Amino acid sequence: MKTLVMKFGGTSMGSAEAIGRCAEIVRAARAEWPRVAVVVSAMSGVTDALLKGATTAAVGDSVTYQTLVSELRERHTAALAGLADDQATASGRTVVRDCLDEFFSLCHAVRVLGEASPRALDAISSLGERMSIHLIAMRLNAVGVRAKAVDAADFVVTDSVFLAANPQMDATKSKSDALVKPLLDDGIVPVITGFIGADASGAVTTLGRGGSDFSAAIVGVVLGADEVWIWTDVDGVMTADPRVVKDARSLEALTYREVAELAYYGAKVLHPKTIRPVIEIGSILRIKNTFNPTHPGTRIVADEDGTSGTVKAVTAIKSLSLITVEGRGMIGVPGVAARTFGATARTHTSVLMISQASSEQSICFLVPSASAERVVAAIEQEFALELARRDIDKVWSWPEVVIVTVVGAGMQHTPGIAGRVFSALGAAGINVIAIAQGSSECSISLVVDAKDADQAVRELHKLTG
Numbered sequence: 001m002k003t004l005v006m007k008f009g010g011t012s013m014g015s016a017e018a019i020g021r022c023a024e025i026v027r028a029a030r031a032e033w034p035r036v037a038v039v040v041s042a043m044s045g046v047t048d049a050l051l052k053g054a055t056t057a058a059v060g061d062s063v064t065y066q067t068l069v070s071e072l073r074e075r076h077t078a079a080l081a082g083l084a085d086d087q088a089t090a091s092g093r094t095v096v097r098d099c100l101d102e103f104f105s106l107c108h109a110v111r112v113l114g115e116a117s118p119r120a121l122d123a124i125s126s127l128g129e130r131m132s133i134h135l136i137a138m139r140l141n142a143v144g145v146r147a148k149a150v151d152a153a154d155f156v157v158t159d160s161v162f163l164a165a166n167p168q169m170d171a172t173k174s175k176s177d178a179l180v181k182p183l184l185d186d187g188i189v190p191v192i193t194g195f196i197g198a199d200a201s202g203a204v205t206t207l208g209r210g211g212s213d214f215s216a217a218i219v220g221v222v223l224g225a226d227e228v229w230i231w232t233d234v235d236g237v238m239t240a241d242p243r244v245v246k247d248a249r250s251l252e253a254l255t256y257r258e259v260a261e262l263a264y265y266g267a268k269v270l271h272p273k274t275i276r277p278v279i280e281i282g283s284i285l286r287i288k289n290t291f292n293p294t295h296p297g298t299r300i301v302a303d304e305d306g307t308s309g310t311v312k313a314v315t316a317i318k319s320l321s322l323i324t325v326e327g328r329g330m331i332g333v334p335g336v337a338a339r340t341f342g343a344t345a346r347t348h349t350s351v352l353m354i355s356q357a358s359s360e361q362s363i364c365f366l367v368p369s370a371s372a373e374r375v376v377a378a379i380e381q382e383f384a385l386e387l388a389r390r391d392i393d394k395v396w397s398w399p400e401v402v403i404v405t406v407v408g409a410g411m412q413h414t415p416g417i418a419g420r421v422f423s424a425l426g427a428a429g430i431n432v433i434a435i436a437q438g439s440s441e442c443s444i445s446l447v448v449d450a451k452d453a454d455q456a457v458r459e460l461h462k463l464t465g
């Protein structure tokens with residue numbers, strides 16, 4: 001029987017009214033699809049608030065998390081009002097109270113310990129989804145769609161890499177067969193927490209920020225879904241972030257590779273890990289707008305050759321630093337690159353891009369700015385001897401740079417695209433600090449100073465179409 005997985009993001013879960021809209025969308029889909037599973041994020045801003053409670057508690061602040069408990073209680077209680085009858089609302093309030101009591105206790109523990117471990121952060125940040133599933137499940141039942149809230153910690157099995165856990169698909173599939181499939185068999189819509197899972201010992205993990213999209217893909221795989229629809233607050237994937245480029249247009253179709261590049265290079269509309277699992281089971285992926293449900297949104301299609309040679313979309317990743325390891329004596333030192341990236345890896349920092357070095361005497365790469373200081377210190381330690389001998393002159397970071405990427409599968413067949421990209425930036429007086437080694441031929445990435453980022457995106461957006 002045909003199965004549809006729909007994921008509603010935080011932006012679609014902002015208020016009682018928005019939750020009501022999601023429930024209507026599920027009801028309409030349920031009329032067409034015999035089996036529908038729903039994955040939801042926390043209400044918008046809630047995960048941020050929970051993490052703020054944890055990080056402030058870690059530095060001894062006992063006021064902020066208490067204030068947040070009241071704010072979050074008010075927000076969820078307001079959303080609950082009017083979603084369902086009194087009895088259901090009362091049980092919803094109990095769930096919210098229990099989750100917020102847990103938030104309070106965990107933050108208290110973090111304050112006493114003076115440290116928010118990754119494991120504690122996951123336990124705390126998972127609470128938003130654990131509340132939101134009840135809101136939408138309640139609303140669905142109230143409008144006549146039989147639904148049940150399901151905590152993904154009960155069936156999404158992951159490794160123990162807190163903050164960025166990886167699913168273990170076989171274990172997840174067998175647990176899902178026991179827990180989720182029977183609900184679908186009974187015609188019930190499972191409403192599943194996005195973002196979270198649990199490791200083999202039962203400790204709650206998260207898949208990383210924005211990870212509910214990935215959750216939808218995981219659920220899609222274990223249920224063998226025919227389609228996975230990601231519902232958000234814009235008309236699908238657009239030619240650029242509409243918050244930056246006012247005349248960004250929605251794209252009717254994108255190939256898997258194009259959307260993978262866009263997601264990897266910062267288009268927040270889709271978490272980068274979502275795409276691969278969905279392709280592997282050959283199911284259809286769509287991005288749609290909760291606030292404009294009749295709009296077709298974007299359909300992600302199989303890769304095709306020979307599409308027309310235009311830039312399809314532009315994206316950017318902000319808050320990065322460019323790390324440079326530089327020295328005239330470097331050529332003679334064996335394994336510089338391996339040791340540089342080894343030292344970086346030991347700080348648990350992922351490298352976003354390795355840029356084309358301007359000469360053999362330097363290695364440049366990009367890391368999130370928050371990790372830059374740690375990375376520089378680790379590399380300095382690794383090369384202490386070479387620095388003393390002046391084989392390596394210095395290790396330094398250029399703070400606040402941005403990667404701007406243009407994407408389009410047809411670009412590889414079209415000569416002159418790179419030239420047009422550089423001329424567009426040159427004409428606008430924007431300095432290109434480095435060029436990326438493209439991870440595939442369907443994108444070109446450039447590094448520019450943060451102050452030029454939005455303008456660079458707008459200039460390059462003129463090349464789309």
Ligand code: ADP
Nearest residue numbers: 009010011232233237238240241243267268269
């Ligand atoms: P959700 O809560 O539904 O997961 P997100 O905030 O994570 O929503 O993602 C949707 C947002 O992604 C949009 O509101 C938009 O500002 C941003 N975005 C960035 N780049 C793009 C793009 N190329 N197309 C569409 N949206 C984009």
Ligand code: ASP
Nearest residue numbers: 041047195209210211212
């Ligand atoms: N609520 C989580 C976050 O804010 C997951 C998601 O929204 O996808 O990161």
Ligand code: MG
Nearest residue numbers: 009210268269
């Ligand atoms: Mg998101």
